[in-house]
Amino acid sequence: MPSDPGLRAVVFDFGGVLITSISNQIGDVxxxxxxxxxxxxxxxxGPRVSWPDHPWHxxxxxxxxxxxxxxxxTPWGEAAGIRLRGDEMERLLAPGAYSVVGAMLDRVDTLRADGYRTALLTNTFAEFRPTMERDLDFDRFDAVVESFAVGxxxxxAEIYVAAAEMLEVGHASIVYLDDFDQNLSPAAALGWTTILVGDPRVALDELDAILGTSDSAPK
Structure with a gap:
């Protein structure tokens, strides 16, 4: 069972946490x-904040x-002074451009065995779901929260609220790992404990420290 009875769930981002980041592809483009x-x-x-009309968002x-x-x-490229060639998305989303972070997936399994609820919380597309299911096995998670599915x-903020509801836990019961700081701030505002992921091993050590300190209050 969880060491801290107040912390009952751990939520993982997909890109940059459970798989390697697509930053290299962006750098190549x-x-x-x-x-x-x-x-x-x-x-x-798109911008760091959510944008109503950016096509990726x-x-x-x-x-x-x-x-x-x-x-x-095209208009986004023109505004930045860039003439897009038409193959940027194809290059960015090319198959085999990322790898699964095995240590993170192993920790998902360990957490569930230890009594924690687990969730995948990701910005993604309906078209990408079969690939994600192939790489991750959604049965690992008590909840899978996909941006396209919840709108x-x-x-x-709405997607974090949806995640807590699907996990059936309070916000203060959740620890969340993401590689973008702008995605952590709204979660922290709701009462989630957050971990910014750079090096996966360092992030997992931080997670262990949080879950192993029974007297610590959620941040």
Whole structure:
């Protein structure tokens, strides 16, 4: 059973936590245009905050098909002074561009065996679901919260509320791991304990420290 009875669930992001980040692909696309990767990231994936009309964000909310993202990116590229070539999404989403972080998946299994509820919380597309199920096995999780399915994406508050409801726990009972700090702030505001993931091993050590301290209050 959980060491701290107040902490009952652990929630994992997908990209950059359970799998390696797609930052390398963004860097490659940026290099081919001779622009800064941060600029290309904003053009292709949108601003750090949620944006109503960015095509990537719309697709993650289930409002736009993945196949239609590329055509909708032209004005975003022009605004940044970049002439897109039309293959940026294909390169970004190319098969085999990431690998599963085995240590993270192993910890999901261990946590469930120890009595914690677990969840996958991810910004993703309906078209990508079969690939995720193949790589992760959704049976590992008590809840799978996908942005396209709930019509809300991180860092919008609604998706975190949906996750807590699906886990059937209070916000203060949740520990959450994500590799983007902007996705952690709304969770922390709700009472979740948060871990910013850089090195997976360091993040797992931090998780162990949090769950192993019975007198610690959720942050």
């Amino acid at each position: 940026a290099a081919s245009h001779a622009v800064d990767p941060a600029v290309m990231h904003e053009v292709l994936l 719309r697709a993650e909310r289930g409002e736009l098909a993945v196949a239609d993202i590329q055509a909708e990116l 809300s994406r991180k860092p919008e």
